[in-house]
Amino acid sequence: MxxxxxxxxxxxxxxxxxxAAELSRTFGCVRKVYNMALAARTEAWARQERVNYNxxxxxxxxxxxxxxxxxxxxxxxxxxxxxxxxxxxxxxxFFSKRARYPRFKSKRKSRASA
Numbered sequence: 001m002x003x004x005x006x007x008x009x010x011x012x013x014x015x016x017x018x019x020a021a022e023l024s025r026t027f028g029c030v031r032k033v034y035n036m037a038l039a040a041r042t043e044a045w046a047r048q049e050r051v052n053y054n055x056x057x058x059x060x061x062x063x064x065x066x067x068x069x070x071x072x073x074x075x076x077x078x079x080x081x082x083x084x085x086x087x088x089x090x091x092x093x094f095f096s097k098r099a100r101y102p103r104f105k106s107k108r109k110s111r112a113s114a
Contacts, residue, residue, distance in 0.1 A: 027112040029072055087102060
């Protein structure tokens with residue numbers, strides 16, 4: 001009988017000023033995309049419509065083409081798409097009654113992650 005050992009590694013990262021600025025920009029854009037997608041899904045739900053990940057991804061593409069949200073093009077698209085996947089998972093957990101309705105991410109209280 002084989003025993004599988006799970007290991008975890010913890011790394012400390014000391015970013016330079018330029019890297020810290022890029023991370024901060026990325027975290028802000030991820031939070032903005034998550035909150036906008038959550039608002040769009042909430043409004044659609046009020047109209048008795050459903051929005052899935054593919055529609056959210058199409059909305060992200062449209063948002064990036066607008067003038068006021070052009071700053072979303074400055075960061076990598078991977079964290080932005082991952083934020084939409086996290087929102088999709090949050091709604092899946094909500095509809096299967098494993099979690100509460102997803103909440104908006106706060107700039108002050110939320111964990112900075114991407």
